[in-house]
Amino acid sequence: MKITLRIWRQKNASAPGGFDEFPMDHISEDMSFLEVLDQVNEKLITDGKEPVAFDHDCREGICGTCSMMIDGTAHGPDKGVTACQTHMRTFADNSIITVEPWRAKAFPLIKDLVVDRSAFDRIIQAGGFVSVNTGGTPDANAIPISKVDADAAMDAAACIGCGACVAACKNGSPMLFVSAKVGQLARLPQGKTERYARVLNMVEAMEKEGFGSCTNTNSCEAVCPKEISASFIGALNREYFIATLKGKPVESAAGGG
Amino acid sequence: MLLLNFFRSSIGLKIIMALTGLALFGFTVGHMVGNLQIFLPKEHINAYAAFLQSQKELLWGVRIGLLVMVVLHIWAAIKLTAMNAAARPVGYNDPGKSATKATLASRTMIVSGVIVLIFIIFHILHFTVGSVQPQFYGLHDEAGRHDVYRMVIEGFRNPFISGFYVISVVLLGFHLSHGLSSMFRSVGLTSPAWRKPQELFAAAFSGIIVVGMAIVPIAIVIRLINPTF
Ligand code: HEM
Ligand code: FES
Numbered sequence: 001m002k003i004t005l006r007i008w009r010q011k012n013a014s015a016p017g018g019f020d021e022f023p024m025d026h027i028s029e030d031m032s033f034l035e036v037l038d039q040v041n042e043k044l045i046t047d048g049k050e051p052v053a054f055d056h057d058c059r060e061g062i063c064g065t066c067s068m069m070i071d072g073t074a075h076g077p078d079k080g081v082t083a084c085q086t087h088m089r090t091f092a093d094n095s096i097i098t099v100e101p102w103r104a105k106a107f108p109l110i111k112d113l114v115v116d117r118s119a120f121d122r123i124i125q126a127g128g129f130v131s132v133n134t135g136g137t138p139d140a141n142a143i144p145i146s147k148v149d150a151d152a153a154m155d156a157a158a159c160i161g162c163g164a165c166v167a168a169c170k171n172g173s174p175m176l177f178v179s180a181k182v183g184q185l186a187r188l189p190q191g192k193t194e195r196y197a198r199v200l201n202m203v204e205a206m207e208k209e210g211f212g213s214c215t216n217t218n219s220c221e222a223v224c225p226k227e228i229s230a231s232f233i234g235a236l237n238r239e240y241f242i243a244t245l246k247g248k249p250v251e252s253a254a255g256g257g
Numbered sequence: 258m259l260l261l262n263f264f265r266s267s268i269g270l271k272i273i274m275a276l277t278g279l280a281l282f283g284f285t286v287g288h289m290v291g292n293l294q295i296f297l298p299k300e301h302i303n304a305y306a307a308f309l310q311s312q313k314e315l316l317w318g319v320r321i322g323l324l325v326m327v328v329l330h331i332w333a334a335i336k337l338t339a340m341n342a343a344a345r346p347v348g349y350n351d352p353g354k355s356a357t358k359a360t361l362a363s364r365t366m367i368v369s370g371v372i373v374l375i376f377i378i379f380h381i382l383h384f385t386v387g388s389v390q391p392q393f394y395g396l397h398d399e400a401g402r403h404d405v406y407r408m409v410i411e412g413f414r415n416p417f418i419s420g421f422y423v424i425s426v427v428l429l430g431f432h433l434s435h436g437l438s439s440m441f442r443s444v445g446l447t448s449p450a451w452r453k454p455q456e457l458f459a460a461a462f463s464g465i466i467v468v469g470m471a472i473v474p475i476a477i478v479i480r481l482i483n484p485t486f
Contacts, residue, residue, distance in 0.1 A: 019350075072354030098350050105344050170356040170364055172344035173267075200259070203266055212344030213267030213337045215366065216439040217359035230442075231449045237268050238445025244263045 001027045001093045005040060007052055008100045013109050019098070029089040033076060034059060034066060036088060037099075053112040059084040061225060064160030067167070068113050069100040074164035074223040082162065082225040102167035106174070106209040117163050119209040123178060124161075126205035130185060131193045149187045156184035158226035165220035171212030176220035178206050179236035180228050186239055196243035203240050267340065270333045275440035277330040282433065282462075284323060289469040295482065299406035303398050306405040331374065338367050362435040369432040376425035383418075384408065390418070407486055410477050419474030430467035437462055 002025050010017030022040050034056050041051035057065040066083040070076035076086040091097060099113065107115040157180075165176035182199050185191030191198070214233055221230040263269040294302040309316055349355040356364060379389070384405075387394030393411040396404040413419040437459035441447045447455060476482050 069349060069355060072349065072351045073357050074355075100349055103345050103347050103349055103355075105346050109347075168355060168357050170352075170359060171341035173341075200262075203268060204262065207266055210344060212341035213271060215271075215337070215341070215363060216435075216442050217356060217363040219357045219359045222358035229449060231447060231452055234442040234445050234447035236445075237272070237443060240263075240266075240268050241272065241445055244259055244269075247259055 001029060001088060001091075003027055003036075003088070003091060003094065004096045005036070006096055006098045007040070007113070009052065009112055010109060012111055017109075021096075027088055029087070031088045032059070032084060033070065033086040033088065034084045053110075053114045055114050056084060061085045062160060064162035064225075067102050067115060067117070067163055069098075069102065069167060071097050074102070074168040075162070075225050079222075080225060080227045082160075085225070102163050104163075104166050104172040104211065106172065106211045107163060107166065115163075117161075119211070120161050120163065120174070120177060122209065123174070123202055123205045124181065126201040127181060127185070127198050128194060128201060130191045132190050143189045145189055153184045153187040155228060156180040156187070156232055159184075159224075159228055160226060162225060164223045164225060166211065168219040168223040169212065169214075170217060170219065171215055173212045173214045173220075174206060174209075175214035175233045175236065176224060176228060176230060178202055179232035182236050182239055183232040186235075195239070196246050197248055199236070199239045199243045200248055203236075267337060270337055271443040273329055274333040274337070275443035277326040277333070278436050278440055280326045281323070281330065282437065284319075285429070285466060285470075286462075289466060292473050293469065295406070295409055295473050296476070299398065299404075299484070300400075302406050302409075303400070303402045303404060307402045310403070327374075327377070331370075334367060334370055360435060362431050363439070366432060366435060369428045372425065372428045373432055376421075376429070379421070380425075383412065390415075406484075409473070410482060410484065411486070413474040413477035416478055419478040422474045423471045426470040427467055429470075430463040433463040433466060434459055 002023075005022040005024060006019045007022060008017055009020045022043075024036060024039065027036055027039075034054075037052060037054055044051045055065045055067055057063040059066070061082040061084060064082070066075075068075070068083050070083060070086065075081060075083045076090065078086050078090050101109055101113045102115045102117075104115075106119040107117055109115050159177060159180035161177060163174075163177070166172050166174045182195075182202060185198060186195040216230070216233070218230050221228060264273070291302075291305060294305055362369070383389040387408075390408075390412050393408045396407055398404040398406070413422070438456045439459075441451070441455045
């Protein structure tokens with residue numbers, strides 16, 4: 001197939017940016033989107049030009065690094081997949097595909113399609129620790145946990161921290177991410193001990209990063225490559241409200257990371 | 258300190274927004290039911306209005322309460338909207354497309370909200386203060402009561418006035434079509450099982466509000482209710 005990639009190029013955070021067009025021929029339908037970007041870069045390198053900077057690592061949808069807006073949709077038009085799992089058969093022949101970086105104040109641009117997502121790391125750090133017993137491998141099912149809770153925790157744990165929720169949200173809100181992390185640990189016996197301090201600290205860290213607020217538009221769950229339900233956001237709001245009423249149990253132990 | 262953090266956090270502000278929005282919605286439902294008395298003989302709505310006016314303490318309690326709700330709702334709306342606008346200094350190539358699957362109502366809450374606010378101010382000037390159409394305001398019925406029936410009917414016979422009311426009420430319904438399901442999640446009273454029923458609740462009640470409110474000016478402007486004064 002024949003396609004044209006319209007890619008955002010920007011040398012660094014302070015340089016002006018703009019779209020560059022790359023017409024590509026002989027693209028196989030079975031290629032992944034990142035493989036096409038590789039081809040663009042090979043050509044650029046052969047021509048002695050600067051390749052397009054983009055984040056990628058596992059290329060199988062588990063690391064969450066490949067952050068990009070493809071034709072206005074975070075991770076591209078396919079549902080429930082990351083950019084690296086997007087295949088060219090998703091696009092029509094002769095289409096022009098616009099590729100942009102995540103746009104959020106809390107995710108400052110580094111170069112081209114690469115943004116700095118360490119804001120997420122700081123939120124995770126603020127979540128603190130989980131109390132577990134050390135020693136020998138525990139017996140399976142030694143700690144009873146209901147199937148409902150196990151399933152919900154598993155759904156939340158699918159979050160790979162890619163940042164698509166922030167990127168797609170009209171407000172740049174990270175609530176789906178935060179709610180997945182809080183929701184996972186609050187449901188499991190191993191995370192319950194610190195649950196109230198955790199949610200207070202994580203929300204406090206979230207507010208410091210310059211993200212927007214959640215207005216329940218549900219864009220986040222529509223683009224989430226792990227299809228995490230926006231209902232977790234309701235659970236986060238509830239958890240935060242209850243934690244505020246209960247107060248911070250151990251002020252410093254779980255605080256700050 | 259913790260409580261202060263709560264009210265400064267976006268989650269706390271959203272809870273204020275949801276609770277004040279719920280209070281305003283509750284009032285709106287009551288107001289709608291009261292309005293529908295326009296379809297009954299004129300004694301009913303005039304007696305109802307006279308009854309409300311006679312309960313001064315209650316009347317002013319409700320008025321002050323509503324004012325506080327509106328002010329809090331708008332204060333939270335302004336703070337959150339400013340925060341959201343600052344969160345994306347550089348936008349996308351096609352911002353409409355990037356907000357995947359977000360409904361138009363959810364993307365334009367501040368617009369529908371501001372129009373509703375303008376409408377509320379106009380509405381108070383019109384029927385409470387009486388400064389929009391003063392010629393219909395100071396009238397009294399045979400029993401010496403404020404003639405609300407005549408004020409409303411003569412007022413809505415003007416197609417510009419009734420048209421503005423209908424448009425505003427449709428926008429209020431639009432605001433509520435998102436707001437009434439959003440508020441459940443904002444206060445944390447939701448779960449995957451409750452999600453659909455709550456969305457249905459929002460759709461149903463925003464529809465009921467639009468129909469129940471708009472039917473009054475429409476019935477009058479098309480002369481379905483057409484008394485001679
Ligand atoms: C009769 C008047 C009004 C009613 C009944 C009402 C009702 C509601 C409700 C129920 C919500 C949902 C709260 C939530 O999302 O958790 C809401 C949200 C909101 N309202 Fe209102 N509102 C009214 C007037 C206004 C006005 C005058 C403004 C603007 C100045 C406004 C702006 C907003 C905004 C920005 C939101 C948040 C949107 C979102 O969550 O996506 N509202 N309103
Ligand atoms: S590169 Fe790891 S998820 Fe895409």
